[in-house]
Amino acid sequence: MHDEFEDEIRELLESGNTFAAVKAYREETSVGLAETRTAVEAMEGRRLRPPDTADPSSCSRPVPAPEVAGNQ
Secondary structure (H helix, E strand, O other), X not given: OOHHHHHXXXXXXXXXXXXXXXHHHHHHHOOOHHHHHHXXXXXXXXXXXXXXXXXHHHOOOOOOOOOOOOOX
């Protein structure tokens, strides 16, 4: 990815226009939405890599315990 393109995406993110950043990234790279979101979020600094969804301990927020009948 070239510097001018990265600068454009970062400017869109800094102005709060995440939708436009995602759209610009997809148009430039022709990758899918999931990959685009991961890349844009990484550029935004929210997340460096996607969490391992198979491992709940890798989530950034607590996973609630399942409710058991009688323990409500």
